[in-house]
Amino acid sequence: MSRVTEIARILGCTESNVCYLLRRGRIKGKKTSAGWMVSDEAVQEYLASPKVQLHPIKLKLHKGQKFGYWTVLNPDAERSKSGQRTALVRCICGKTKRVSIIDLLYGHSRSCGCRRAENSSPGQQEGREKGQKIMNQIHQAGLSPAYLDRRTNRNSRSGHTGVCWRENMQKYYAYIMVNRKQISLGLYTELDDAIVARKAAEEKYFRPRQERVDAIKKGMVKD
Known part of the structure; x- marks a missing residue:
């Protein structure tokens, strides 16, 4: 999967939209012969920008979708106290909680912590x-x-x-x-x-x- 395709999936838009944002500098990246080079921090900075916060992007998940040891129970996004868009998920150990959609998509959250505790x-x-x-x-x-x-x-x-x-x-x-x-x-x-x-x-x-x-x-x- 190309970086543009991955970002488009996270933002819930088309690849052409992502290329437009990159060319305009809305998302900071570098164009190379191999394609666009974009850091995770640059995407998160764009998502945290005031304009995006005023007009939230639809980050789409699907019921039953798996991210590490998480399984999506309810893909409907809700905002946490910090303003992040979250989805209801269940860990392999049975614990359920709302987790940031960005953390799920980027692999920053893969379980409730039960897997780490094993070792x-x-x-x-x-x-x-x-x-x-x-x-x-x-x-x-x-x-x-x-x-x-x-x-x-x-x-x-x-x-x-x-x-x-x-x-x-x-x-x-x-x-x-x-x-x-x-x-x-x-x-x-x-x-x-x-x-x-x-x-x-x-x-x-x-x-x-x-x-x-x-x-x-x-x-x-x-x-």
Whole structure:
């Protein structure tokens, strides 16, 4: 399967649509004699872009379809709290849950974790169970595991999360995503000014949430 065909299947569109997005730079890729070279990160960045989030793409699965040890029970997509489109699946061990469709299609999720546990030591299993309890408590509080000092996407042209170059305006645009909504932080002539605006927004919106996450992690560790 060619890379274009694979991306078309993930996006639920035609191969010509994918080629158009690549030529326009909407999906970052490199044209070679062997075809288009596109990283998984570039596709995920396109899917996470605000415009795509406003007009969700139909990622199509089929009932009974298998991905690793998962079997699709209900292919109808539903959004998770983080905004990802998920499908109801059942693991070979019998456990059912909703899993990100992107993770299924890319092979990032192949089981509920039961297969990994087969070759784990008691210490590893205990650590995994403790980590799962922490994650469950964080998610129950409506939070994410990390808000500050997150790794910047390698495809970022500015080199900084939440800062991009607006070619049509010849300025840097700063923004921040809060509760799946994009908050504009303004346009800037200098990159440093856009970065400062983004950092200030992180302190305002993310610092309180990060402190709550850290408190949950410390509480679980003490137990």
